[in-house]
Amino acid sequence: MNAPPLTVSPATLLVIAKEPVPGRVKTRLTPPHTPQEAAALAEAALTDTLHTMLQVPARRRILVLDGTPGPWLPPGFEVVPQVYGDLDERIAAAFELCDSGSALLVGMDTPQLTPELLADVGRDGHDAWFGPAADGGFWALGFADATRAGACVRGVPMSTDRTGTVQRRRLEEAGLTIGDLPLLRDVDTAADAAAVVTCCPPGSRFAAALASLAGTVR
Known part of the structure; x- marks a missing residue:
């Protein structure tokens, strides 16, 4: 008799x-955009990200939020406030929200993200997953065992052009096998926005928001 196929539970998905x-x-979008316009683009990028994560099979979906939820939040997410501290501490604390098993964290800066890019996370046998960002950071970080995250993340210098290099090296030094996700570009500046919008999938709220502002840039 053939053995039943091995089933792997979906990951917990975290959006910080x-x-x-x-x-x-x-704030680096201003100029050329006003603070209100920059916030509208941020909202569109976040909304796109949340809706993408709804299309990825998950055990839980958690929005780890600095602030208050708004009408941009779709159903299907638990909302947990970020802890106080530097970004490495906030990321580590986000993973500590997870049950046992795999977990993947993404940010709100890559509206070009698609479900297909995350299809193998938690299912391909790796111990960790790493998504590098073009600015030297990272857009995604995951662990087959979420309890391994804290030791690998705390102490990594964030928001530098070496963040991704240091973070990936920490994963290697921990003896983890790493599944590499594609290089993506974060939206931080107007040039980033113009480049990223060409990669956004059909129906992108970010693309629509940027197009609506095209005639208002000063």
Whole structure:
């Protein structure tokens, strides 16, 4: 008799984000955009990301939020406030929200993300998953055992052009096998936005928002 196929539970999906409030998000988009316009682009990027994550099989979906949920939040997410501290501490604490098993964290800066890019996470036999960002950071980080995250993340210098290199090396030093996800570009500047929008899937809210602002850029 043939053995039944091995089943793998879906990962817990984490989105770490900041409430899209003018003056608090995407400040490097100003100029050329106003703080209100930058916040509108941030909201669109976050909304696209959340809806993409709804299309990825998951055990749980958690929005780890700095701020208050708004009408941009679709059903299907638990909302948990971010802890106080530097970004490495906030990321580590986000993984500590997870049950046992695999978990993947993404940010709100890659509206070009598609479900297909995450199809193998938690299912391909790797111990960790790493998505590098073009600015030297990373857009995704995952662990087959979420309890391994804290030791690998805490102490990594964030928001530098070496963040991704240091973070991936920490995974290697922990003896983890790594599944590499594609290189993506974060939306931080107007040039980033113009480049990323060409990669967004059909129906992208971010693409629509940027197009609506095209005639208002000063």
